[in-house]
Amino acid sequence: MMALTWISVVTFLVLSSIYCIVSHHEPEMWFQNLFPPKVCPANASMDTYYGIMFDAGSTGTRIHIYTFVQRSPEKPPELEGEIFESVKPGLSAYADQPWKGAESVRGLLEMAQEAVPPSHWKKTPVVLKATAGLRLLPEHKAQALLSEVRGVFEESPFLVPTDSVSIMDGTYEGILAWITVNFLTGQLYGQKQQTVGTLDLGGASTQITFLPQLEDTLEQTPVDFLSSFEMFNSTYKLYTHSYLGFGLKAARLATLGALEMEAADGQTFRSSCLPKQLEAEWHFGGVRYQYGGNREGETGFESCYSEVLKVVQGKLHQPDEIRRNSFYAFSYFYDRAVDTDLIDYEKGGILEVQDFQRKAKEVCDNLERYSSASPFLCMDITYITALLKEGFGFGDSTMLQLAKKVNNIETGWALGATFHLLQSLGLSQ
Known part of the structure; x- marks a missing residue:
């Protein structure tokens, strides 16, 4: 309880400083309007x-x-x-x-x-x-x-x-998650202020948020990807964006080609990311989809990766600076890492981006072995790999801290x- 109380006090003090934001007139200072005067x-x-x-x-x-x-x-x-x-x-x-x-x-x-x-x-x-x-x-x-x-x-x-x-708003969601993680890890108070970025992967959208340190990043980033707010008498300008339609389950539909046409009765959407003999149905967003494997075509990581690559390649902004930063990742990043034994469910862990690719190859090249856990496991872990590498532009050695909680507080x-x-x-x- 002592630790919980200390974390709570820190969280409240920092959040309190935000909620008493002063008035600004710069267009990018929209974030202050989310927090009315205390x-x-x-x-x-x-x-x-x-x-x-x-x-x-x-x-x-x-x-x-x-x-x-x-x-x-x-x-x-x-x-x-x-x-x-x-x-x-x-x-x-x-x-x-x-x-x-x-x-x-x-x-x-x-x-x-x-x-x-x-x-x-x-x-x-x-x-x-x-x-x-x-x-x-x-x-x-x-x-x-x-x-x-x-x-x-x-x-x-x-x-x-x-x-x-x-x-x-998705941006609000990403900023609050970034603030929470950096408060609870002690990055925004005291002498050291080396913040961490945050990655959130939901079912329908994904968010990325970090604090740029390079002027080039600020100059080359679209204006609507930058949000400013004041805290501890300092102004922080965050890089933050929510990509609607790039969540894990929305990406499944995109990979299957189910977003390009109506899900008609009797129509089956197929993918090389699925076991060849699979025939099943899936409900998402109030719609029923029939799906299955490519019975005649190839399966495995290479063919699956080429499919999911079409979903993310060229669709997301890629600031060079993220390759130098460390990030906390949660939600489906965490869940799929647990499902494939990359991290422990209770403890989480630290991974490099290339660890997801290594595991995706293992899962997709042994579809029958892993399909009992989830028929989508190969597709999901391959999508995460493509999202990190080809979508956001992370390097293979970029470090990710996978966490569901920070100091016993939910990261959401x-x-x-x-x-x-x-x-x-x-x-x-």
Whole structure:
């Protein structure tokens, strides 16, 4: 608990400094608008309070119920604990039945009522942020889902803020993850400030974020890939971008050629990345796809790599500087590294980019051996290899720290977003 409290204090102090951002007029300073001025109650008293954050991703909906304690007005609150649960599929799977999507949220919300004491319900905010899964839907379908979820929130006993249900911008997602990792690793306070980059691979999108050190990088980068914010009286200009459609599961569809045409009944999409005799179906984004292996064609790493290469080659911006930086990678980067025994599930590990390629060759050249774990394993690990090398432009020896948690804190954006929520509502110091 001592370690958790220390990390929580550091996290809060750093996040607090961001949320009290001063006003700027430069166009690239849009990031400040995501964090309204901090509301600091004059006479805060010792209190326990809660925050409920829903992460509505492309493959599932996750609830984070955080408990905080404010022991003294002179001290930042402490993170006492987190309750986490998830359901599958994600909201986007209910694109044509939005009321069913809302029911999946209702079940998680009922769990929150069990976790939060009734005396705190009215002052406990509940928020849902949807990510790439809903960004890919037609707007009217996405809004129908959000409207149904908002109705569920309004029926609950919790505090429902303005914009309690919304689609989160991918850049916001990437920046919060970068901030969280660098806070928790101590890179943004003290004497040494050598930050690490972050890579996030979801089901529908992927994000890359790092702090450029070279002037050439800033000069050669598209303006919309740069975002500035102030912290500790310093201005940080981040390179950050979210690539919609380049998440792991969206990439499967692109590799199969399923994005180029409608998934008609009886049509089977085939790939050399799959076992030859495979015949199966897969549901994603509310659509059913039939897929299988190339029965007559080649299989193995070389033929699979040529397929996934078409998905990423020439599609992503490649700043030269990333070859010199270290990066934290999580989400599906982590999961597929675990699935192929590159890292331990509990401990994570440090890999070089070439380790993914080595493992992809092993998996794809032994399809029958690995297909029992997942028929997509060869395609997934090969796509990750191509995304890192040919997409982002990483060198073979670029170091990646694979981590699900940093100092026992989740590497995702949910905790940072909850701190922001509580601060903007004046519920914390």
